[in-house]
Amino acid sequence: MEKGNYTLVKEFIVLGLPHAKELTIPLFVLFLFIYVCTLLWNLMILVLIGRDSRLHTPMYFFLFNLALLDIGLSSVTGPKLIANFLEKGKVISFSGCFTQLYFYHFFGSAECFLCTVMAYDRYTAICHPLHYTKIMNKIFCLQMAAGTWLTGTIHSMIHTVLTLRLPLCKSNIIEYFFCDIPPILKLACSNTSVNEAMIMIDIGIAVSGCFLLILISYGYIILAILKISSAEGRRRTFSTCASHLIVVVFLFGPISIIYVRPHSVHSVDGAVAVFNTMVSPMLNPIIYSLRNKEVKSALQKLRGRHIS
Numbered sequence: 380m381e382k383g384n385y386t387l388v389k390e391f392i393v394l395g396l397p398h399a400k401e402l403t404i405p406l407f408v409l410f411l412f413i414y415v416c417t418l419l420w421n422l423m424i425l426v427l428i429g430r431d432s433r434l435h436t437p438m439y440f441f442l443f444n445l446a447l448l449d450i451g452l453s454s455v456t457g458p459k460l461i462a463n464f465l466e467k468g469k470v471i472s473f474s475g476c477f478t479q480l481y482f483y484h485f486f487g488s489a490e491c492f493l494c495t496v497m498a499y500d501r502y503t504a505i506c507h508p509l510h511y512t513k514i515m516n517k518i519f520c521l522q523m524a525a526g527t528w529l530t531g532t533i534h535s536m537i538h539t540v541l542t543l544r545l546p547l548c549k550s551n552i553i554e555y556f557f558c559d560i561p562p563i564l565k566l567a568c569s570n571t572s573v574n575e576a577m578i579m580i581d582i583g584i585a586v587s588g589c590f591l592l593i594l595i596s597y598g599y600i601i602l603a604i605l606k607i608s609s610a611e612g613r614r615r616t617f618s619t620c621a622s623h624l625i626v627v628v629f630l631f632g633p634i635s636i637i638y639v640r641p642h643s644v645h646s647v648d649g650a651v652a653v654f655n656t657m658v659s660p661m662l663n664p665i666i667y668s669l670r671n672k673e674v675k676s677a678l679q680k681l682r683g684r685h686i687s
Contacts, residue, residue: 452660496523
């Protein structure tokens with residue numbers, strides 16, 4: 380096909396979740412509830428950490444960043460998904476579609492890098508407790524946090540630019556509930572091997588690299604915990620890592636499922652992506668608050684102030 384025959388796509392039709400027509404109102408209520416809870420609970424984490432001086436430590440500084448990323452990640456897809464349940468024409472503009480693609484990969488990749496940094500923080504705290512405050516000083520923490528946001532920007536920019544260069548002429552219908560790389564590749568009229576290779580190389584290396592570093596960190600952590608003589612001491616030490624481990628599983632599991640098959644967009648991918656973009660950001664603050672005595676104490680203190 381010649382370049383002059385390509386149809387200029389100005390907007391896309393997003394089909395949304397499979398089999399959602401029969402459950403429009405219940406799904407609308409469900410996802411609205413999830414999104415509101417995500418905003419409220421992550422904002423609660425931000426307020427608690429910001430107002431309680433006892434939480435001004437590296438661990439909670441990174442948790443503060445995680446809450447910001449969770450709010451951003453859920454806001455990329457959540458409002459549009461919720462609105463589409465009430466709209467007959469599920470249309471998104473060309474610029475809106477690629478803006479959604481950019482910020483989804485920005486927040487998602489930045490969160491992967493942040494989880495790796497949080498694993499290093501736990502490794503330093505448990506394996507080098509005497510040097511923890513010196514290693515995880517304020518400047519170093521700021522640099523690490525800024526690095527996660529910067530690498531997320533670079534990662535997202537690469538994939539957005541590579542996807543933008545593709546001529547789209549097969550259709551303007553996206554068989555998904557938001558604009559992501561795999562469903563957009565299906566609309567391209569030209570060779571998408573470069574994009575698919577970058578998905579496997581860039582996303583593959585980033586995700587597997589981060590996950591490998593996390594495994595290495597926890598390998599050393601487990602060895603350090605085993606050296607603790609008392610069972611109670613081992614339990615307390617490991618409990619400081621349990622919340623982070625759960626978040627890692629919730630984050631890396633869905634990503635690895637979705638992007639190992641860049642050509643396919645199945646109904647299971649939609650369900651997994653919903654968990655990644657909507658459910659996981661809602662659960663993260665719950666996981667940290669329910670398993671963390673300091674967060675519970677800060678919440679009780681905040682409640683006491685409001686009551687008084």
